[in-house]
Amino acid sequence: MAAGEPQPAALPLAPPRRGGRRSSVRSWRRGDQLIFALAWIAGLGLCVVASAIVIFLAVKGLQYLDPKLLVTRPSAAVNQANSGGFLDPMIGTLTTAVLGTLIATPLAVITAVWAVEYGRPRWLAGIVETSIEMIAGTPDIVIAIFGLAFFQLGIFAPFSFRASGGGVYGRSFLAAGIMMSLIALPLTYTATRNGLRAIPRHRREASYALGKTRIATIRRVLLPSLRPDIATGATLGMGRIIGSTAIVVLLLGATLQNIPENGVPLLGFLRGTGSTLPSYIFFNSPAGEGNAPQKAYAAAFVLLMIVLALNWAVGRISRIGASGSAGTGRIS
């Protein structure tokens, strides 16, 4: 713009209007009006897409969801009336979610606490941070294919079982749970780390001034106020575990029923193969072998309800955290 040139009459001399911005949209340039309209369309479009998905699945799901499906075990049958429900996949989903979260949460919290509160030597802390970032950037399918090769190594036979030929099968609830903890790990780690960083320095110093050691400060002062952050991270991680399909298809065997490996009751179950709701949906979609869309819709509806419940829980936890003193309630 040339210097000194008088501005065209863009600035009105009248007192600024109080009616807000929208009343002035008509005076904008054509292009700006277009972008403005597109922004509205995009925002409302997302709402429409989300509600369309939820309503569509609710209609289809409730149409096909028979309470009997929830309590009968799946079985292979050509006639869909006899192929059972999805009790086993629901138990499988619960097992992998609990197993993965139980492994991931302590690891993530301890790692984050060490990296933020101690972090010496610095290069080591840098390596830890980078490796967490690497696992966050690694696609699920790569984690799955790695786990398959890893648990087929001879020394990991106790985690699954030996196939008849003597090779280690490498697919079990334990293997899947351990690998799934890897996809939950970065979420819990990031939540804990950000929570720790948000705690003001003077709270630590107050604790040191009372004669507490660093570890006592962490245990008695920092961790209690981190609870909402850890809970948010763990719930987000659990959501990802529940939705993960690739790991189940490759590492849990995605057998129709949960087949315990003979042995001690609980351990045998964990060493056995099974399925979860996502793998059940995949199996029953036209892309899978079952090809029973009605059952896939019903299972998808149940899965969506679980995800909605988790979402609600995350929202609640972060709201509690935000009303407390040290929480950082952000989305994403």
Add this chain to the structure above:
Amino acid sequence: MLERLRRPWGDNRAERWLGAVACVTAIAIVLMVVFVALRAWPTFSHEGLSWLGSSGNLDAQVNAMVNTSAHPPASAYFLRAWPLIYGTLLTAGLAVIFGLAVSLLTAIFIVDFAPRGVRQLLTPVIRLLASIPSVVYGLIGILVLVPFVGNHLISAGEKASVANVIQLTGAGLAVSVVILTVMITPIMTALITDALGSVPRAWHEGAVALGLNPLRATITVSLRAVRPAIVAAAALATARAIGEAIVLDMVSGGNAFTPKPQDGLIFLFEPLRTLASEIIDQSENISEPALRSSIYAFALLLMFSGVMLSITSRLVRRPLRKYEISN
């Protein structure tokens, strides 16, 4: 044992223990990268970088690897992965371009224009869209979109014209890109909205006071200030899109064809295959040595790209910390 745990810990001992756990986590992850790389090594040692090139029919090459002996000759490793790489780049690239446009507009809408009620509605909506499991998107794609495209958008004449090369069922590029876009848009929107919302309000108001209308002010000041966050969001979304296996396995069509833009409108409906969905597809044959090495080579390529994108997104975001925009 419990008694000892309950007693106050010495600070040095605690530091060592916590550090040890952190190191175990890091070592496990690094080990994984090394392990995948080792498994992929035979492919790269036999084929070199021409493995990335294109030649011939990929499906035939993969099928030729099944039933090779336990110690396959070097020739058994022959594979040209370009069709898969092309499929991955094409779907992820298009989805990110569309998704970026939508999420920029949505972010502007949320921060500047949305009435209070709509804004409060949009936050949970975006969180919901981001957390719907991918297999549910895949199910909707294969049961709703694929039949719709196959029955209404592709004419019988178009199907007949390519019948001797490929089958047009509706599963293909268009449906894959639509589903991927819906999957990655919420992630980008959440990140960009966060960044845009933390731009100091005074910057925006200053621009408005200088005579810009609010939209121009957002575009020229706020969006410009958060450019790094936009790049970071796009990088994360790309990482998600290239790693998506199940969904693309369901809706991308049967074979590793490379959609050709010169085919005109049919281009949109041509089937394709991505690296991730090929891994799912071939995982049953993982006991074949040559094929196993190829599968791990696909995985290595995916992991490398994913890790690079994730690191890029952090490095790019770093300058923003100075202004305390975004985290």
